Amino acid sequence: MKIIVAHPGKQHSYRTASALKKRGFLFKYITTIYDSEKCFSIKILKHLLPYNEKKRITTRRNIDLDDDDVIQFCVISGYIEAFLSRFSKINYIYRFWQQFNADRFGRKVAIYAIKNNVDAIIIYDSNAYKCFEILKKKRSKIVRIMDVSHINRIYQHEIVFNLRNNDVNDNEDCLPYLFPKWYLKKIIKENENTDYFLVPSHFVAKSLEYSGINEKNIFEIPYGSNFSFSSKIKLKKINKIVFLFVGKISFAKGITFLLQAFEKISNNNVELRLVGEYDDSKWFYKKYCDKKNICFVGKKLHNEVLEELSSADVFILPSLMEGMSLAGLEAISCGLPIICTNSSGLDKFVDERINGFIVEPKNIDQLYEKLKWCIEHKNNLMTMGEYSLEKSKMCTWENYENNFINTIIDILNREGIFYE
Numbered sequence: 001m002k003i004i005v006a007h008p009g010k011q012h013s014y015r016t017a018s019a020l021k022k023r024g025f026l027f028k029y030i031t032t033i034y035d036s037e038k039c040f041s042i043k044i045l046k047h048l049l050p051y052n053e054k055k056r057i058t059t060r061r062n063i064d065l066d067d068d069d070v071i072q073f074c075v076i077s078g079y080i081e082a083f084l085s086r087f088s089k090i091n092y093i094y095r096f097w098q099q100f101n102a103d104r105f106g107r108k109v110a111i112y113a114i115k116n117n118v119d120a121i122i123i124y125d126s127n128a129y130k131c132f133e134i135l136k137k138k139r140s141k142i143v144r145i146m147d148v149s150h151i152n153r154i155y156q157h158e159i160v161f162n163l164r165n166n167d168v169n170d171n172e173d174c175l176p177y178l179f180p181k182w183y184l185k186k187i188i189k190e191n192e193n194t195d196y197f198l199v200p201s202h203f204v205a206k207s208l209e210y211s212g213i214n215e216k217n218i219f220e221i222p223y224g225s226n227f228s229f230s231s232k233i234k235l236k237k238i239n240k241i242v243f244l245f246v247g248k249i250s251f252a253k254g255i256t257f258l259l260q261a262f263e264k265i266s267n268n269n270v271e272l273r274l275v276g277e278y279d280d281s282k283w284f285y286k287k288y289c290d291k292k293n294i295c296f297v298g299k300k301l302h303n304e305v306l307e308e309l310s311s312a313d314v315f316i317l318p319s320l321m322e323g324m325s326l327a328g329l330e331a332i333s334c335g336l337p338i339i340c341t342n343s344s345g346l347d348k349f350v351d352e353r354i355n356g357f358i359v360e361p362k363n364i365d366q367l368y369e370k371l372k373w374c375i376e377h378k379n380n381l382m383t384m385g386e387y388s389l390e391k392s393k394m395c396t397w398e399n400y401e402n403n404f405i406n407t408i409i410d411i412l413n414r415e416g417i418f419y420e
Contacts, residue, residue: 001412002027002118008078008105008127010060011149012223016122018064019401025408027118030071030109032078032101035061073108077101098126099183106131114139119417120408122147122198129186132193143415145408146194148204150323153179153187155207159321163362177252177321187211196411198404200324201345219407222348223324224397225333227306241270241378243371244312244336246305246327247319249278249285249296254318254341254361256284261367262294267375272316275300275308309334313381314374319344320361333392337384339370349395355387 003025007013010031020026062070081101084094106123110131113121120143123131132144150156160177179187191211197218199205205218243262247253255274262272275297278285288294300308305327309315315331317340324345331338332349338356340346350356357373359366374381412418 001025001120001417002116003408004028004030004109004113004118004121006030006105006109006121006123006127006131008032008074008081008101009124011124013124013147014062014064015224015397015400016147016404017062017069019404020408021064021069022401023405025405026065026069027116028071028112029062029065029069030073030112031060032072032074032105033060033082034070034072035059036067036070036072038067071112074101074105077104095183099186102127103130107134110134110138113142118142120145120412124148125150126153126187126190128194129190132190136193143412143417144193144195145198145411146190146196147198148208148323149200151204151207151321152191152211154184154211156321157184158210163320174251195415198407201348203343203345203347204323219411221400221403221407222395223326223329224400225329225392225395226302226326226397227309227330227333239269241314241375241381242312243270243272243314243316243339243374244275244308244331245273245316245318246275246308246331247317247325248276249274252320252322254320257362257364258316258318258367259284259288259294261364261371263288263291264368265293265371265375268293270375271295273297273308273312275305305330306334309336312336313378314339316367316371317341317344317346318359318361318367329392329395332388332395335385335389335392337374337381337388339367339374349391351387351391355384355391 003020004027005013005017005020008031017026017029078101081097084097106127107130109121109123113135122145125146125148128146135142135144156177157179160174163174191213195217197208197213199208199218199220200223202220205215205220208218209215245258249255270293272294274295277299278296285296289296309331315328315336315338317325317328319325319341320343322344328338328340328344328346338346338350340350340356340358341361342358343361347358350358352358357370359370
């Protein structure tokens with residue numbers, strides 16, 4: 001088998017490429033920014049950038065791959081996209097550039113795939129449009145597989161549009177998650193040009209089915225935790241209860257609803273820690289930043305996130321629309337009880353009142369009740385954490401790789417490409 005994995009960014013594509021490499025299926029991994037010995041621009045950046053930025057660049061390398069396994073296209077465009085992604089206030093510029101870069105990247109990937117007569121290509125949602133359009137026209141026998149980490153944008157647009165017209169206090173919060181018609185048309189065509197879809201959760205599968213995709217062409221493969229079992233926290237006696245959120249502090253993550261629920265808590269012996277990038281111009285930051293039991297921690301490196309998880313008592317994820325939260329999986333692997341929505345992708349790993357609670361998105365009253373329950377039953381949290389540790393055996397990257405390989409073999413067998 002000859003399979004290409006292509007992603008202009010990163011996400012979990014390294015895991016995908018590693019799984020294929022181990023089985024001898026990987027033809028090439030194609031990306032933009034990559035910490036390769038052959039990449040001159042990376043060498044320059046390592047000399048110019050501050051320490052934290054250098055560390056981020058070093059994460060753009062897959063230890064399971066040789067440099068010869070990797071091809072880089074559109075490198076400069078990739079740097080520009082990474083730079084623009086840091087400025088939420090110019091979201092529309094970033095979105096335009098991301099699509100421009102995705103189409104340039106996809107065109108080059110398609111030409112390379114045709115030239116090398118590969119069996120299949122795996123590319124990621126919102127990046128596959130141009131690549132799959134070309135392959136469908138010029139080499140339809142190449143199997144087109146889209147890895148969909150996020151809920152389908154058409155479904156997302158519908159969710160946010162309804163929120164904007166109904167019960168969101170500040171409609172400006174919705175704007176970054178609504179899409180122009182030209183973009184939605186591209187997503188529809190991207191879906192139509194795709195043969196098979198890989199998704200991490202039932203919620204993502206549901207979003208694709210809503211968009212008209214046949215469920216027989218959707219394969220659910222849950223992700224794994226980035227923390228090994230050896231890094232789990234020790235269960236401890238709880239005094240002050242620390243509720244922890246990890247992720248971008250944004251409307252899509254349900255932060256506004258969480259803050260409104262936490263505001264109703266009268267107990268002073270609790271703290272809500274929000275770890276992740278935030279915009280200090282947002283109304284919810286201005287309203288809650290001075291509350292003594294609410295802490296906007298800011299963005300942390302991955303090893304620092306582990307320290308936050310080690311100090312927390314309950315992990316909370318009130319997402320409105322998320323494919324599968326890797327931070328949530330890490331919290332489970334660190335032995336924390338979970339409060340999450342059924343739109344977070346975590347519901348498969350949370351058993352009600354056993355290792356956590358599942359609430360409806362944007363339901364402030366339900367969030368408040370679960371927060372209150374944890375405070376009133378703090379002695380139960382240690383036992384719930386033990387159940388999370390048991391659940392964490394399901395969410396490993398080893399399981400992901402095995403499920404992924406079996407799925408790929410199944411897909412290619414359907415297409416008459418057999419592996420013995």
